[in-house]
Amino acid sequence: MKPAPFEYHAPTTTEEALSLLAEHGYDAKILAGGQSLIPMMNFRLVQPAILVDLNNIPDLAYINPGDDGGLRLGSMTRHHQVETSPLVAERAPLIHETMPKIAYPQVRSRGTFGGSISHADPSAELVALSVALDGNFRLRNRDGERWTPAREFFVGLFTTVLEPNELLVEASLPPMPPHSGWSLKEVARRPHDFALIGVAAVVTLDEKGLCQQARMVLISAGDVPMVAHKAVELLKGQAPTAEAIKAAAEVAATEDIDPSSDIHATAEFRRHLANVLSRRALEQAFQRAAENK
């Protein structure tokens, strides 16, 4: 399990990294925390000719407050930094609460926010959360930059809108509106495994205690983070009663997702879990929203 030969570059500035990407394009692979890429290289599933290592670019690792009350995360911010940041705990409690569910400490000390997003694994928590929180990503190439909303960023299994010459440099996560509640529920074989199914929910109540807005995203439920559009439609403008939640969870599990079967779970079991966890996530999110008046 040794990787095929490759050429290694360790730029110290973002600009330098971008010009390497401009030069080598499809032949190059970016190395962030290496927690997904290195195993794939050792299995020889990917054999990049050129590796551009971002680990020597200090400018890409930061957690800053956003002007909108949200957060700005540099792509090379380690999972561990996110997990232990008081700013994240305050401004993005959903992320704070979720971080310990991603792998285990060794992996979190190397893995990065940007790596997880760029890898676009539909089983990755941060991928789903970035959509649930309505985040935006800043992508740069040598000649400029563009912003892409998270909900448009993930286009297929391990596939994003990133061009071969582009780098994800930053994520911007807006604050949740007042009277919001959140939840992440997941079932994993072992606590540090990728989830068989996970559900991230963010809901907002209006003055009357009715559901004003809701976003629910399912993990490991399709090729991309699966947004439960139909389920959420059922809830909007409704009182979040047990029956309403139950009905929404049912729809999420049957109509909003497209899970597949593998050795760990059949599609049928995944739909069953999606139903159970959607209900539990919505219950907790609405309860928190009610408490957050």
Place this chain on the structure above:
Amino acid sequence: MIKKFIGKRVMRNEDPRLLTGQAQFVDDVEIPGMLHAAFLRSDYAHARLLSIDVSAARQHPGVVAVFTAEDMGDDWFPGPPLVSPPPTAKDVTFHSRRQVPLVKDKVRHAGEAIAVVIAESRYIAEDAVEDILVEFEPLEAVVDLEKALEVNSVLVHDDLESNLAAQMFQQKGDYEAARQQADLVIQRRIVIERGAAAAMENRGIVAHWDAKSQHLTIWDTTQAPIPIRNGTAARLGLSEHQVRVIAPFIGGGFGPKIMMFYAEELVIPWAAKKLNRPVKWIEDRRENFYATTQERGQVHDVEIALSRDGHILGLKDNFLHDTGAYDPYGLTIPLNTQSHDMGGYDIKNYSSEFKVVFTNKTIVTPVRGAGRPQGIFVIERMMDAAAKELGMDAVEIRKRNLIPPEAFPYEHKIIDQAFAPLIFDSGNYKAVVDKALDMIGYDKFVKEEQPHLRVDGKYVGIAIAPFVETTGVGPYEGARVTVEASGKINVATGIGTQGQGHFTSFAQIVAEQLGVEVNDVRIVTGDTTEFHWGTGTFASRGAVVAGNAVHAASSIVRKKILKLASKVLEAPEDELELEDGQVRVADIPQKSVSLGELAVLANPLRGAVEPGTEPGLESTAYFGPQYGATAFGTHAMILEVDPETMMIKIRRYVTVEDCGTVLNPLILEGQIHGGVSMGLGNAYYEKLHFDENGQLLNASFADYLVVSATEMPRIEVGHLETRSTLNELGAKGVGEAGAIPVPALFAQALENAFHDRKLEILEMPLSPNRLFELLNEEKSR
């Protein structure tokens, strides 16, 4: 007062080295000029090899050699039969088919080695493996045990008439007659699937041929260094004294490392000699999933006959056993299954036939438990089925059938891996079960807590599973104990060590005999230059067989010490005491001599040694038990399951072991903890998924789920000590005990948790997904 070391929680002598990275493992061996090997392995499970072209690989820069079966010439021949069927047994069919160094004609399992590349680095070797071109004719794979025996099945070995590797029948009493008497007969089909041993350290070998001294040194992650030495010498036409095999520290054995000779063990030493360069091969995790042996696959058709009051009148168990592509390890596993099929119950009538089946899967040899967990799973599942049918309490039906204390030595009569009709030497089974019940608070839980939990909508089940473990089988082990001039003791034994704490438990035995501190005893294991008689570490036999050899040798050394000291101190031997590295006259403590001084006196540089005496304070002794010592234990657990997600939480886990004399409770508990973790894997996490083409679908730790710290419950360990009558220490083995009853226990606990469902579990391992399916099937019944 003489210090006692046996039975004390002595910290392990070897741990400082292990924990600070100062212990030598095979991959730590570095030799100037050393080359690295990588194997080309088959992607197909079953295919004819039409042609192989290694020319491009040979041209690859940095490659020194590429070898195929062809290149091995006359040195190509299969591995030796490791274990043959019991010579004592009648009516045995056995077709011996053994693994080959490199595939010549036909691939018989995915991952079988076809060629080896030897290069300046492992990286280059792996690159060049990709340059080898092989033309295959893919064949249908034999995967399913039952289909494998159908008349029109494709054959794993073309020269045999069928895929039947072996067949054997054993019985005692008269099952059919017992069945006629029965009030209740229950039949079930039970399926047990394969798992991996998943040792932390994979296999590895370094071979170094020194042409000038005509000597071959091999470092090997083997559990059996001496047989590896002898076999390698024979294969390469060398004297046994030209070959030294070192099994250094090993990161876990669990059985697969007792298997020999692996293809790599046949190829690497041969290649090193041929190239006259040291060669290293370190197995990677993916190779380990394909090329290191596995265990557990069996299908049982069981029948139990009972009287209305819950007494077992007879048991019949016909089963299939998957041996994979070859059967070098003979019948050890199915024999163990037969000898554990009746657990610790007094069953007078038993009938069992097993068929061993060749399949296009990785070779099967013992993995911790080695056929015993299957036997215990079968009998315990039948006990639970019977209890339900009879409306009896799960504990009561078990107690009613346990072998009573007065029945020992108990004639079990079934031939086991020791090749003789089994006898259980000693035991007090009911006391062990009672202690486990007491520790877990069985009655209180069932009467007071469980009803409340059920009212609260919680699914919490309790279970109790007794089991036997045959341990400490022969043939023999030996040890040499030497008092050195420093007063420290050196002990050499032939068995290897893979984490069992031999450096401590053996030292305790010696320290107790010779009156020294435990860390004054240096233990050497697994180096054939230090000791070259013995077989290996397997079958929970290290402490029993090697331990008693160490005990015997140190007793003789003790006698030599006393004899010499008696002369030096001018006092009779029975007035002497050994303590703190000194021999003292009991009532006159100032009259003493140190062991070091005695050692020098026993090995003088001048003067005469009395005729008939040997120099030094040294002795070599051997121990070979008449038959194995049988241990007993009981596990109990309280298990909570989320009925919606199938996720589990173990609230309590209790084990009570009776493995005779406990040498070191700390080490014993470590063995139990490790065993339980493997057992939990076999119950709910660890299953090798082979598809219909014989492809392994989860050949990595991302998908093969070993139990990790997060799944482990806190384990409460209780001990009872019923001495073995078969050895002086009174010890029985415990190395595999922890793993044996866990799947049976887990199934019982799950059924008990789902009190409002007719859940019946007849397969292992389960998974949340499978449990969900079983509950759905129950719903639609």
